[in-house]
Amino acid sequence: xxxxxxxxxxxxGLLSIVFGGRSFWxxxxxxxxxxxxxxxxxxxxxxxxxxxxxxxxxxxxxRIISRPGKNYTKPQPWKNQENDAANYHHPVRNxxxxxxxxxxxxxxxxLDQMIKDHQGAKDAGRLVRASSGxxxxxxxxxxxxxxxxxxxxxAEQVSGKYVPQNAxxxxxxxxxxxxxxxxxxxxxxxxxxxxxxxxxDYKNGRFAEAVALYDAAISIDPNKASYxxxxxxxxxxxxxxxxxxxECREAIRxxxxxxxxxxxxxxxxxxxxxxxxxxDPDVVNKANQVQTHLNKCxxxxxxxxxxxxxxxxSLAIAAGADSxxxxxxxxxxxxxxxxxxxxxxxTTTNGPNFDIDDCTKFFGPIGSASLLLIHAQIDLxxxxxxxxxxxxxxxxxxxxxxKEASSICRKSRAVAIARSQGNELFKSARYSEACNVYGEGxxxxxxxxxxxxNRAACWSKLNQYVKAIEDCTSALNTRSGYTKARLRRADCYxxxxxxxxxxxxxxxxxxxxxxxxxxxxxxxxxxxxxxxxQ
Numbered sequence: 001x002x003x004x005x006x007x008x009x010x011x012x013g014l015l016s017i018v019f020g021g022r023s024f025w026x027x028x029x030x031x032x033x034x035x036x037x038x039x040x041x042x043x044x045x046x047x048x049x050x051x052x053x054x055x056x057x058x059x060x061x062x063r064i065i066s067r068p069g070k071n072y073t074k075p076q077p078w079k080n081q082e083n084d085a086a087n088y089h090h091p092v093r094n095x096x097x098x099x100x101x102x103x104x105x106x107x108x109x110x111l112d113q114m115i116k117d118h119q120g121a122k123d124a125g126r127l128v129r130a131s132s133g134x135x136x137x138x139x140x141x142x143x144x145x146x147x148x149x150x151x152x153x154x155a156e157q158v159s160g161k162y163v164p165q166n167a168x169x170x171x172x173x174x175x176x177x178x179x180x181x182x183x184x185x186x187x188x189x190x191x192x193x194x195x196x197x198x199x200x201d202y203k204n205g206r207f208a209e210a211v212a213l214y215d216a217a218i219s220i221d222p223n224k225a226s227y228x229x230x231x232x233x234x235x236x237x238x239x240x241x242x243x244x245x246x247e248c249r250e251a252i253r254x255x256x257x258x259x260x261x262x263x264x265x266x267x268x269x270x271x272x273x274x275x276x277x278x279x280d281p282d283v284v285n286k287a288n289q290v291q292t293h294l295n296k297c298x299x300x301x302x303x304x305x306x307x308x309x310x311x312x313x314s315l316a317i318a319a320g321a322d323s324x325x326x327x328x329x330x331x332x333x334x335x336x337x338x339x340x341x342x343x344x345x346x347t348t349t350n351g352p353n354f355d356i357d358d359c360t361k362f363f364g365p366i367g368s369a370s371l372l373l374i375h376a377q378i379d380l381x382x383x384x385x386x387x388x389x390x391x392x393x394x395x396x397x398x399x400x401x402x403k404e405a406s407s408i409c410r411k412s413r414a415v416a417i418a419r420s421q422g423n424e425l426f427k428s429a430r431y432s433e434a435c436n437v438y439g440e441g442x443x444x445x446x447x448x449x450x451x452x453x454n455r456a457a458c459w460s461k462l463n464q465y466v467k468a469i470e471d472c473t474s475a476l477n478t479r480s481g482y483t484k485a486r487l488r489r490a491d492c493y494x495x496x497x498x499x500x501x502x503x504x505x506x507x508x509x510x511x512x513x514x515x516x517x518x519x520x521x522x523x524x525x526x527x528x529x530x531x532x533x534q
Contacts, residue, residue, distance in 0.1 A: 191217035225255035273324025310334035369399035385416035
């Protein structure tokens, strides 16, 4: 078979899809050797054959191209073929794309075959023309979104630029999810190009897409520290500080002298309340301030000075440890010891919420056991007794020598049994016995708002409204946001015809839940009674 000229073999398979198989290279000029006039007729015939093959290249398949003559002179290739190809404009003819042989050698032939197979698949994704020289398929790689999904824009790979959303046909894929050809193509990309695309997404606030692109770069070249470090920055922006720290550690393992990873890890350590690392002076100073407050927290807990512990833990958080779960746990513990349960709940809500398995991996089993014990106490306050027991049991497994775990376990079990048995007695209208059972649970946890409120319900059924109000007030003193206790107290005030106090509780409840019909009825009745008394 005749050998194809080098210019034609260098044609990109992706470009052949865009331009319908037509080569954008200029037609070759046929040269004639003046010294061989006797062979002019033969050369003219060969030239016509070659010219005929070039012109009919749009429609013919698997054709045989005649070999040039002995005196054929190859023209010089263009210096900037890629840019010239991108800037070459020619109307696309409705011709069939050039067929690429299955046995084609090189990346171009392989990509051509992948694209052809993909186009023939049912409900395959559409090709979107990003530029005259680049074609990418909508996909789920990084910031490349599939058709039908919303977003600020769709990234079309090659130059790292983005095509506006309206440049894509928004018709949704109906049944099957198209095969991700882009992901297959991306595995053949330069990892540095993927990093550049990830950096662009990071700058534009698309952190999840940036992480996906950094992951793709890492899968191609796992021994590049900068990919890990950049991924750490994106994870930090997403609030995944533990994962970010793990990536920084891996970057430093790959390149122990990579200073940027050291600085990033040191900043993460400060926020997580851990020991410092080699970093710039500002980070080191902040780490020293946090460590000073932590030392005071340790001493305050040792002497059981809960007010000092509350103060120093708050100062440590303000100094930079804003995502340190163990420091937040110290603050919550101090609030519990001071019977400020509502503030403890708010602190937990506003604090970091990391997966306990990740915490075990980062802080170790003893640190994770302390966190689980705090979670158990939070569950007790909010009446989730089963969850509290599970947390305590897991803490005991992580740290069998923890004496506090045994104490909290006994308290959790006693409170759970008291509520369960008391509720059964209440349903049976055995209110006096239920009061006694709730009281036994309160002996183990005197400030448990759930047991206090339940016992108040029993007192109310027994028409002992004063005792019911006392229990409700005790519950609200430790947990001011406990709506059920405030509503029960308002009802008792109404039954005692203390309309002023009843109205005050109702106004607080209606601010928290404006659509509560029960509260509205009590409030209307209280206002009417107050107006009559005046």
